[in-house]
Amino acid sequence: MALIKIRTSEEPVLRQKSREITKITKKIKVLAQDMLDTMYQANGVGLAAPQVGISERIVVIDVGTGPIVLINPVITKAEGKNRDVEGCLSLPGRNEYVTRAEKVSVVALDLTGKQINLTGEGLLARAFQHEIDHLNGILFIDYLNPAKE
Numbered sequence: 104m105a106l107i108k109i110r111t112s113e114e115p116v117l118r119q120k121s122r123e124i125t126k127i128t129k130k131i132k133v134l135a136q137d138m139l140d141t142m143y144q145a146n147g148v149g150l151a152a153p154q155v156g157i158s159e160r161i162v163v164i165d166v167g168t169g170p171i172v173l174i175n176p177v178i179t180k181a182e183g184k185n186r187d188v189e190g191c192l193s194l195p196g197r198n199e200y201v202t203r204a205e206k207v208s209v210v211a212l213d214l215t216g217k218q219i220n221l222t223g224e225g226l227l228a229r230a231f232q233h234e235i236d237h238l239n240g241i242l243f244i245d246y247l248n249p250a251k252e
């Protein structure tokens with residue numbers, strides 16, 4: 104098991120747009136496992152590669168139903184609204200209400216390079232949106248109304 108240092112919000116890598124992964128190498132597979140280990144160790148439900156300093160489009164998620172690895176994930180459908188408290192391993196101690204879509208469908212590649220289509224509701228939908236945002240340099244605090252801070 105290898106743990107990777109989780110980057111916090113002031114680090115520029117969290118604000119960059121991550122690169123598409125064009126080949127699923129051994130290195131990517133090791134990264135996915137290390138990200139899962141790091142996420143579980145930190146008691147998180149999701150982690151995106153920029154959070155461990157790597158600007159590539161891969162995220163890991165586990166909302167209690169088992170590990171999910173998504174490579175080059177894209178949201179294909181978003182429905183409804185859900186407002187709930189959200190946190191981020193890169194913003195320790197910070198928890199705020201964020202409105203997200205209630206139900207989201209995602210297309211991505213798995214670690215074998217196969218295309219997968221997943222649909223999630225509630226917490227899983229929130230995790231898809233939050234983690235994919237990380238690949239685009241977006242943090243959940245960006246959705247907060249500055250006037251209310």
Ligand code: NI
Nearest residue numbers: 190191192193
């Ligand atoms: Ni996060």
